[in-house]
Amino acid sequence: MLLLNSINQQIVKETNRTSILKLIRDRKEITIKEIAKELEISIPTVKSNVNELIDKGIVKEFGVAKSSGGRKPVIIRFIPESRFSFGINISPKKISISLINLNAKILVEESIQLNTDSPFEKELDKIKNVIESIVFKNNIDRKKVLGIGFSLPGIVDEENLILESAPNINVKGFNFKHYENYFGFPIYIENEANASAIGESELGTYSQYNNIVFISITEGIGTGIIIQNHLYKSINKRAGEFGHMRITDDNIKCNCGRTGCWEMYVSETALIESYNKKSEHEIKSVNQLISLVECKEIIACDVFDNYLRYLAIGIENIILTLAPEKIIIGGKISKYHGIYEEILVEYLNKFTLYPIEKSIINYSVLKGKASILGAGLLPIYQLINTGAATL
Ligand SMILES: [Zn+2]
Structure with a gap:
């Protein structure tokens, strides 16, 4: 007793x-x-x-x-600058490394190229060098760094620090635990879309909603599910792989080895490639495609319309499965929602079982920083949720 x-x-x-x-x-x-x-x-x-x-x-x-x-x-x-945290976002093309304070304000941000052909360990060497240079240049007391939070494009076992599978960056079964001593700071990892959902629900304008699905549209598609204010990952951490839900019988092959995955129709890469397949004029970015849509270029408008139709099919499936209060779309495409939000809702209501209100579909307010901020928040959560007892 x-x-x-x-x-x-x-x-x-x-x-x-x-x-x-x-x-x-x-x-x-x-x-x-x-x-x-x-x-x-x-x-x-x-x-x-x-x-x-x-x-x-x-x-x-x-x-x-x-x-x-x-x-x-x-x-x-x-005192927001009494402690610091590193937030790192790894995407198929780029690694972004940021130093943030306890209010999740980005103080320094640097980017390096990711080389998916080289061993992942080599990429971690590059990250370590950038972190060391940020610590040195900004005269940061290492004791004040709470840890490093990684946002990763794949299935993550955050408790055992294992990146189980990330086909987009060629990594499988990678254990970060061995790297805590190497970096000299505690490591936290999370799936990219989950990290974005954390960033968006903590720092965006959606903190009053308890049931949110964040759809991260980048080189791939990731989804982060928040149910009753908690990240829902299920026991095997595999919940939310909506990017690989099959939405068509077409035979476009996905990185996962199957065909018909949503990701192959609505990722940034898919959008750019479907334009390049039809046009003689090659584009390299979503921004270029949107500019062409704004100029009413016929191929771009046609490709983008098709893109929105596929986007709507996937979103409708998510709404039917989870009935979230809010869907938040993130990634570069979200910046341009003004030009397509009405059409997207029209497409959603064309297919849907129940009417879908425009207010359910929202767009990230963190300007592409949701995942890196969410990653940086992981060590800070640890501090706040233990009342700083661990210091
Ligand atoms: Zn797939």
Whole structure:
């Protein structure tokens, strides 16, 4: 019984510390009295927790607030740059590496090419060099770096730090655990679309919704599913592979070895390639294709219309399966939603079993940074969710 009481006390202490840290981070500035009132925790408990956070350098006392009588209350301020995190996004063409602060603000960002022909270990060497140079150039105290969060284009076992399968970058069964000592920082990994869903639900404008599907349209297609405010991955971590749902009998072969996968019709690569197949004039980017659509170039308009039709087929399947409150489309294509959102909703309603309202379909507000921010948030979540106990 005594042991149970002591375990319970420990849990209450940790919960208090986490709630206090979250509240100070959300408010940026707050007094002890306000924290106690809002969280219904006694003032001495708040004070002792805040003192621990002051000792760790995560918050500090900063001036005094107006008093309604008696002593002026001290303001406690959150220090976003008391700790840092690295967010890394690996996509088939590019590796982006960013240093972020505790408010998930990107302080430095650098990109390097990914060479899918070289062993993945070699690519990690390149990443390590960039991280070391960012730490050196910005005079970052290594003790203040919470860890490195990787956003990866494949199936990820985040608990055992294994990238199980990522055909788009030629990697299978890669264990990141062996690289924690090599990098000198704790490592966290997550699937790219899941990382984007985390970034979008934490930092975007959709934080009030509990059931979200994020569709990441890049060189491939990834989907991140949030159900009742939690990432849904299922026991084998394979939930949300909508990019490989078969939507047609056509024989375009996918990287997974099958044919008819949604990814082969709605990824950026698919959009660019389907234009290049039909036109003598070669394009290299989604931006170029959109410019041609805006100029009403016939082939581009035809290709893009077909693209939207396939996009709608997949989205409708997702809506039928999960009935999310919001679908968020991310990737370069999301920037141009103004020119196609009406047509997409029209196509959705052409096929659908139930009417689909325009407000269900939304577009990323993080300007292509959702996955890198979500990745960088992984070590920060660890800090916040333990109330900085691990420091
Ligand atoms: Zn496939």
